[in-house]
Amino acid sequence: MKLKRILVDWLGVLALTFSVVICALAVQPQEKEKEDPSKGSKDVDQTIAYPMPKVLDAARLAMATFGCDSKKDKEKADYLECTRDRHVGVMVGSGGEKVTVKLSEKGSETRVEIKTGKGFVGRLGKKNWSTPILNEMMKTLKGS
Numbered sequence: 001m002k003l004k005r006i007l008v009d010w011l012g013v014l015a016l017t018f019s020v021v022i023c024a025l026a027v028q029p030q031e032k033e034k035e036d037p038s039k040g041s042k043d044v045d046q047t048i049a050y051p052m053p054k055v056l057d058a059a060r061l062a063m064a065t066f067g068c069d070s071k072k073d074k075e076k077a078d079y080l081e082c083t084r085d086r087h088v089g090v091m092v093g094s095g096g097e098k099v100t101v102k103l104s105e106k107g108s109e110t111r112v113e114i115k116t117g118k119g120f121v122g123r124l125g126k127k128n129w130s131t132p133i134l135n136e137m138m139k140t141l142k143g144s
Contacts, residue, residue, distance in 0.1 A: 036127075037066070037132040038127035038128055038129055038131075038132055040131070041116075041127070041128040041129060041130055041131035041132055042128055042130060042131060043113075043114060043115045043116065043128065043130045044112060044113065044114040044115075044130045044131060044133075044134045045111075045112070045113045045114075046111070046112060046134075047106055047109050047110065047111045047112070048109060048110055048112055048138070048141070049108070049109050050109070050110055050141050051108065051110065052077075052078065052103050052104075052105050052110045054141060055103055055110045055112060055137065055141065056077070056078075056080065056103060057140075058136075058137040058138075058140040058141050059080055059101045059103075059112075059114075059133070059137055060080060061136070061137075061140055062132075062133045062134075062136035062137045062140065063080065063082045063099060063101070063133060065136050066084070066129055066132060066133060066136070067084050067085055068082035068083065068084045068097075068099050068129065068133075069082055069083060069084075069085070070082040071083070078102065078103045078104060079100070079101070079102050079103070080100070080101040081098065081099070081100045081101075082098070082099050083096065083097070083098050083099075084096060084097045084099070084129065096126060097116050097117065097118055097126050097127065097128075097129060098116070098117040099114065099115070099116050099117075099129050099130070099133060100113075100114070100115050100117070101113070101114050101133070102114075102115075112134065112137075114130040114133055114134055115130060116128040116129050116130050
């Protein structure tokens with residue numbers, strides 16, 4: 001009787017383990033399909049061949065593309081600031097990054113400085129969005 005009970009318990013544990021493994025394998029392909037645009041991103045400081053007003057509009061659109069809500073009270077002709085929504089993701093405290101775009105005219109070109117501030121709370125779950133925002137700005141500018 002005792003041997004039968006041990007065997008039944010062991011089979012239950014085995015079935016539970018097997019179902020967890022199956023579920024984990026089913027979820028993995030979805031995570032791989034979703035590519036992280038912030039991977040390898042770092043702060044940006046470069047000059048681009050577009051006038052400052054166009055660059056400012058492109059920066060505003062790029063920030064919105066990545067879920068960065070711009071702060072109208074901090075917006076100037078040469079400066080934008082936004083904060084990404086904080087949410088619970090794989091790492092607790094994901095989101096909440098503050099992104100700033102500072103522009104300065106250099107003749108017919110514009111110097112673009114994009115910095116992502118991660119703050120202190122939830123730092124491990126936060127990402128740098130400077131490079132993806134610049135790339136999205138360039139797509140917009142090349143299309144106009």
